[in-house]
Amino acid sequence: MTRWTRATVATLCGGCRRHIAVGEPLLLLRVTAKIEKRRCEICGGGAPPDLPREIERATPPPVDMTPLGLLPLNWSRTPGEEG
Ligand SMILES: [Zn+2]
Numbered sequence: 001m002t003r004w005t006r007a008t009v010a011t012l013c014g015g016c017r018r019h020i021a022v023g024e025p026l027l028l029l030r031v032t033a034k035i036e037k038r039r040c041e042i043c044g045g046g047a048p049p050d051l052p053r054e055i056e057r058a059t060p061p062p063v064d065m066t067p068l069g070l071l072p073l074n075w076s077r078t079p080g081e082e083g
Contacts, residue, residue, distance in 0.1 A: 001030040004047050006055045015043035023055055 007026045012019060014037045020026055027044030029037040041047050 003028050004051050008055055013040035013043055015039050
């Protein structure tokens with residue numbers, strides 16, 4: 001499976017070893033579930049014209065704000081209280 005995206009970190013092309021800067025088009029070639037090869041725009045044959053200009057950002061997982069059972073989230077020390 002291949003897909004075009006934009007580089008989120010500076011990297012090297014796996015074909016010509018050209019430097020790919022952040023935001024440049026990048027062709028991802030999925031070899032296996034864990035192995036993905038990177039190709040620059042030249043080696044990949046040119047990025048599609050409809051490639052978004054924004055860099056894809058993975059949506060961070062929601063932060064679990066459940067108290068850990070030690071202190072409530074709204075805990076605050078009363079002034080003058082010995083601790
Ligand atoms: Zn290349």
